Amino acid sequence: MTEFTVGKTVAQSEPQVTVDASSLSPGVHRFKLVVVDDSGNESEPTFLEIVVTDSGRPTAVLDVVNANGQRVEPKIAAGQPVILSGARSSDVAPGRVVEYRFTLVDRA
Structure with missing residues (x-):
């Protein structure tokens, strides 16, 4: 599991990451994904919001x-x-x- 910190990018070669939700406070958390191809081109960002319930x-x-x-x-x-x-x-x-x-x- 990966602990995410606001503003810190987690870069990896695998397409999936397991988020350590114990470090997330209740409420909505917005994640961003940018992918890079083998030529070094970056995609436009996409966003996903997850809800941690209280x-x-x-x-x-x-x-x-x-x-x-x-x-x-x-x-x-x-x-x-x-x-x-x-x-x-x-x-x-x-x-x-x-x-x-x-x-x-x-x-x-």
């Missing part, structure tokens, strides 16, 4: 879903509608999530 407080999770409520890749064509879903948000039982507040914060 053992005492509710945990918010935001997804993009289709009209049937199924999660989809968060890629949409310009001008097309997008459905945001907080349905995977959860609270520690017996608690429950009772309100979802969506805000467009900024462009990434």
Whole structure:
């Protein structure tokens, strides 16, 4: 397992890495991946957010879903509608999530 520190890159030849989640605080953590080819060319970065759940407080999770409520890749064509879903948000039982507040914060 690999312990990640904010801002420190873990470079390796293998395509998979096991994250030591014990070092991650509850909440959303954003990971970046850049790949390099055998000519030394770097890809554009791609990002992935993972959610570490809290053992005492509710945990918010935001997804993009289709009209049937199924999660989809968060890629949409310009001008097309997008459905945001907080349905995977959860609270520690017996608690429950009772309100979802969506805000467009900024462009990434």
